[in-house]
Amino acid sequence: MSCSNDQEDEREVLRSIFEADENFIEVNSTTFQYKFGEDGHAKSFLLEISWPLDYPTCLPNINLDAFYNKHITSEVKETITYQIKEQCEICLGTAMTYSIFDWAKEHLHELLEDNQVQEEERKVQQIPEEDSNTQSRKKDKKEILTKAQKRRLADRTNFKGERERGWNWVDVVKHLSKTGGKD
Numbered sequence: 001m002s003c004s005n006d007q008e009d010e011r012e013v014l015r016s017i018f019e020a021d022e023n024f025i026e027v028n029s030t031t032f033q034y035k036f037g038e039d040g041h042a043k044s045f046l047l048e049i050s051w052p053l054d055y056p057t058c059l060p061n062i063n064l065d066a067f068y069n070k071h072i073t074s075e076v077k078e079t080i081t082y083q084i085k086e087q088c089e090i091c092l093g094t095a096m097t098y099s100i101f102d103w104a105k106e107h108l109h110e111l112l113e114d115n116q117v118q119e120e121e122r123k124v125q126q127i128p129e130e131d132s133n134t135q136s137r138k139k140d141k142k143e144i145l146t147k148a149q150k151r152r153l154a155d156r157t158n159f160k161g162e163r164e165r166g167w168n169w170v171d172v173v174k175h176l177s178k179t180g181g182k183d
Contacts, residue, residue, distance in 0.1 A: 003054050010056070010095040017098060024101075030055075034101045035068070036108050043112045045069050045080070047104055049097055056095055059088045072112070080104075080111050 011029060018024035023035040030051040037044025048063040062084050064077045087103050088096055104111065158164055
């Protein structure tokens with residue numbers, strides 16, 4: 001069989017297997033995406049597999065650069081890609097897209113284990129930075145007003161420091177007298 005016939009057969013099989021699965025997306029006839037894990041969860045990622053012209057006799061293209069994967073570090077993406085390519089080499093010459101998706105689903109926690117460790121390290125490093133930011137905010141001085149400025153401000157506001165209700169309302173009669181009425 002030729003590569004195009006193999007691809008068509010695999011496409012039909014993928015459509016029938018993932019027909020009701022919301023995590024599976026067929027981007028086009030040679031590109032497929034599958035979302036692993038729960039939406040918005042740190043242990044989730046989107047895997048995109050695209051077939052070159054001579055697939056399945058050569059390796060498919062593995063892509064983890066989707067916006068959904070922004071929480072995954074580049075090192076972890078490289079590790080995931082490397083491990084998936086190893087699985088592809090085992091299945092070379094056969095229809096492997098379903099096998100790759102299934103393998104990634106089974107090994108989801110192992111694939112993202114390093115990402116969680118790196119994320120925790122990043123949070124620990126960010127905590128001292130946030131403390132220094134709050135200290136610098138406290139050091140910012142408030143604007144000092146003169147007595148006259150304070151008096152004018154007090155005249156325009158009520159006892160709570162808020163402007164009174166209707167301070168910016170338009171006087172309808174005055175406005176209509178300026179614009180003129182209909183003849």
